[in-house]
Amino acid sequence: MRRISRITVAGAATASLALALSACGGTSTSSGSDDGDKGLAIAYDVGGKGDQSFNDAAYAGLEKAKKEFGYETADIEPTDGETNADKEQRLVSLAKQGYNPVVGVGYAYAAPLKAAAERYPDTTFGIVDDATIEAKNVADLVYNEEQASYLAGVAAAKSTKTKTVGFVGGVDNPLIHKFQAGYEQGVKETDPKVKVVAQYLTQTAEEGGFASPDKGKTAAEGQIEKKADVVYAAAGLSGQGVIEAAAANKVWAIGVDSDQYKQEALAKYKDSILTSATKDVASAVYSLAKSVEDGKPETGIVRGDLKSGEVGLSNSNPKFADDAELQAAIKTAKEKIISGEIKVKSS
Structure with missing residues (x-):
């Protein structure tokens, strides 16, 4: 209210x-x-x-x-x-x-x-x-960013072929911990066999964690070397580097906050953006x-939150939107979060 x-x-x-x-x-x-x-x-x-x-x-x-x-x-x-x-x-x-x-x-x-x-x-x-x-x-x-991130975790777990997915956080702080916590919970509760590799770019915002695409790219490349084939970035501008690395290595990226599939500046990478965890x-x-x-x-x-529709997952990529099994899993998870059956962790 x-x-x-x-x-x-x-x-x-x-x-x-x-x-x-x-x-x-x-x-x-x-x-x-x-x-x-x-x-x-x-x-x-x-x-x-x-x-x-x-x-x-x-x-x-x-x-x-x-x-x-x-x-x-x-x-x-x-x-x-x-x-x-x-x-x-x-x-x-x-x-x-x-x-x-x-x-x-x-x-x-x-x-x-x-x-x-x-x-x-x-x-x-x-x-x-x-x-x-x-x-x-x-x-x-x-x-409730953790709720959208949980759904991103479901998407990652259902999309990985290597059973390894990544998370790149811009700054190691309580806000970004919410993204990581929800994502990891969504991954593990969808498929316990999937491993999550995580990295934070900096300890403080002043060090450029939210504003350094080069740092994001390097972090994503390191996770991809560890076999991650889906990488979720909660890193502001640094996330562009994550998306670039995903496109270069032909793996999936998951965007954040805005529907990054639709962003003009990211148009050449959009086919590698599986979805985005959005907040309106x-x-x-x-x-x-x-x-x-x-x-x-x-x-x-x-x-x-999910109930108000102000956080969620974007459906702009047709490969994501048209995957019936994936969409069914996300729908089920969303309904359980809204009903309270699934309690999403924020840390």
């Missing part, structure tokens, strides 16, 4: 956004109206726009809101080596300019966003990913913007 709280929409300020954010990362603004109204603004996670995954999904939500509501929007790129203070400054600058809501994409925004929300109580803030912020003007847009970040970002437009801003925990 969505918890709704009515708050006052922030008014626009007069200072220049470009000047205010010049030290905080690249800025893209666009206006669809003449009355000066400002709406949704998003601050990207590591990897930025163009990751074909998490950040791009958030941007799709922004684009939908801009088109429907005809207002000015902003989307801000991260910078290398930035601190929490930099992130807070970015969010505060957006709120000061009158953007509402302001969304931080990624758990790294938790502390900065909480601080910004305290300074601007009449602005609605949102954070995408596992970060629970107890504030009256914050929506925690969270997901675009819908969550758009819904938050709509709630503000409607005068009833979402706050508290706003959760997406």
Whole structure:
């Protein structure tokens, strides 16, 4: 259930956004109206726009809101080596300019966003990913990623011929542990004989775990050498390297967050993308913007899961969609998760 709280929409300020954010990362603004109204603004996670995954999904939500509501929007790129203070400054600058809501994409925004929300109580803030912020003007847009990852594990176990599959995590942290836990459970409960080889690219995001396709490619190549013929990546932009390695070695890749089979930048590899474990970040970002437009801003925990349809598996690859046995196994697993018969681990 969505918890709704009515708050006052922030008014626009007069200072220049470009000047205010010049030290905080690249800025893209666009206006669809003449009355000066400002709406949704998003601050990207590591990897930025163009990751074909998490950040791009958030941007799709922004684009939908801009088109429907005809207002000015902003989307801000991260910078290398930035601190929490930099992130807070970015969010505060957006709120000061009158953007509402302001969304931080990624758990790294938790502390900065909480601080910004305290300074601007009449602005609605949102954070995408596992970060629970107890504030009256914050929506925690969270997901049961482990549930979609379980289904990815079912797909991997049913598709492997070598009885070995891989998992590449971008950063060794609790959020990505959810992806691994669900995936491994799905594999093992589908076929206990299948081995899962796993690797994390870095210990921290600052080391490039979510933004280094070369690291992803090297990790996937190592798993493929160990006979993995299906590799699932939960690694943001680094996942592109995993997909590239899978295509080069004629094995399957499983994408994450967005339907990566449909991503233009990955078109030459799409025949190697079996499916993607998706979470509908675009819908969550758009819904938050709509709630503000409607005068009833979402706050508290706003959760997406298999039951709500906000996490799941994509069916874009015909080889995946037309495999009746595989689809039946996934359908059964999905129904059992929704009913509670299968309890998916998150760690």
